[in-house]
Amino acid sequence: MRLTTVKRLVAAVMFSASALAQASVVNDATGDYLAGYAGSKAGDLDVVSASVTYNPQTDVFHFESTFAAAIGTSPGGLYVLGFDRCAGTGRFAASGLPNVLFDSVVVINTNGSGAVNLLVPQPVVSTPFAAGTAVIDGAKLSLDILGSWLPSAGFSKSGYTWNLWPRDGSQPAGFGQISDFAPDSVNAAVQVVPLPGAVWLFGSALAGFIAARRRVFR
Template sequence: MKTRILGQLACAAALCAVPFASHALSGITDTAGDFLPTFAGSITSTDLDVLSATVTYDAGKDLFELTSTMAGAIGSTDKGFYVWGVNRGSGVANFQASGITGVRFDSVVLLRPDGTGSIGGVGLAPGSVKIAGNTITGYVSGSLLPSTGFNKLDYTWNLWPRDGAFTGFAAISDFAPDNANFTSTAGVLAVPEPGTTALMLAGLGAVGLLARRRRPA
């Protein structure tokens, strides 16, 4: 009995040594129809109701894949968009005043139904946001999310859709997970790094322009 208790205490101490929330779940499922009671939008906005969310990190490409599936088709809500809060090591409970103490973040990634995205006002590369029915996926270079203490695989996440027709906390329809963060999962992403194709095309265009300029009259 004494040995078992000592073992349990050792496990608890090991968890305490891990950075806050870095040992959370990897990927989550979320209950359908669990709109926040403070949400000012309509419960018919099923594209703002999260059913599942995962984040995969490819260390070789230094690339994050943020994938989420909603209860309705992406873009059904006129001004709807998706906010991924990420704790890179210095996350703060910015929603504490509203009773949400477990959602901690020090940066956010915005994904929009029009296929665009941004981090801190910096736009993601063209082609970084993919939409297929009820699923929206964003590809984010790790260089845009430098660490503030955690290893990138230990970053933790929470997804909250918003209806841009409203402001403040009333615009948030759902937290996924409800009052916690979840971790990234290691993986190899079978996609080009965001912007690779666009950069190649831009480079080819520049080469063609130089060739035309050098052509004798």
């Protein structure tokens, strides 16, 4: 095998790994408020990007999101992250979103407090978390969610899917509080990290082979 061929293989492996690492980032158009939404349009309830990763070694889900304005700009703002653990149903089907499936929700307030609510099986099980648990940095919001707070309902945790919808709690209760969905009409897959060991081992082995070839041809 020629050295240039090996280099190309290493590059291909690293490119694939990079693509996988970015696969779960959802980019959402700004200003795409839902039709009929009459709440705050100051920007902090308008999703720009969001992602959820899962680390099986630590059993932690990591949620990150960015909005069009600093969080807290809208006094009634809150953020709901829905998960489908295998028992998800289309609870927004009557509002035209049958493919946003969830059986649990993580509710995050603008002071970083909130709760993880398991909607099935009944009765609802709620795990609250204290103010400051979710990290707020200007327009960015992030939260580490323990896997024990989101036990499987049939899927492996790496197979969960999710969707994010901000709400304006100052509006009358119901679907009309929701300003945006990310993704717009379907769930996104959780991205597993670290990436599968075989990818890194293969890349490392090829890199070692390159180094050995260089020593031979000096």
